[in-house]
Amino acid sequence: MTVSSRKPAVSCSRCDAVCCRLTVVLMPGDDVPPHMVEHSESGPDVMARSEDGWCVAVDRDRMCCSIYSQRPAICRKFAMGSAYCREEREAYRQRNERTIPLELAPD
Template sequence: MGDDDVPVELTVEDRWGGWVMRRLDDGWCAALDRKTMKCTIYERRPGVCLEYPTGGSDCIIERSRHLTRDLTSGDA
């Protein structure tokens, strides 16, 4: 993923040829430890994760959008 030191097995090429974090079938990031809900590559996480710190306003907005979508679709 560019200059990021992300393990290649946690990435996937998107339809535009860029590299992004791989997501599991349910939409969760492949680097997330589901038991602790913590990033397993926190010390070498990609730039996009640095730009959206947990608890930051942008992060909270995105989480709200996903939560609202999941609740309205019955996926929650």
């Protein structure tokens, strides 16, 4: 593998926690604390999100999952650095490049 074809290393500690902003569908057998679940009459149960879109299980002070040993099956399958992880990180980066800043820079 040449240097130019190498993919940059992926690390959760240097990420915007993109995976923690995705919709997490709960599966039968997931043992998530009930207060962290959003129920829908027309769809599957999902992990609840905070007002800014983050999964409510994320400990924002330590940037880690507060229910790691009880995390949903889909979270257990999400592999850091996998093709899906890289695709989501890139889509997130591109979305944020196109956004208009909330505040204008001073002249």
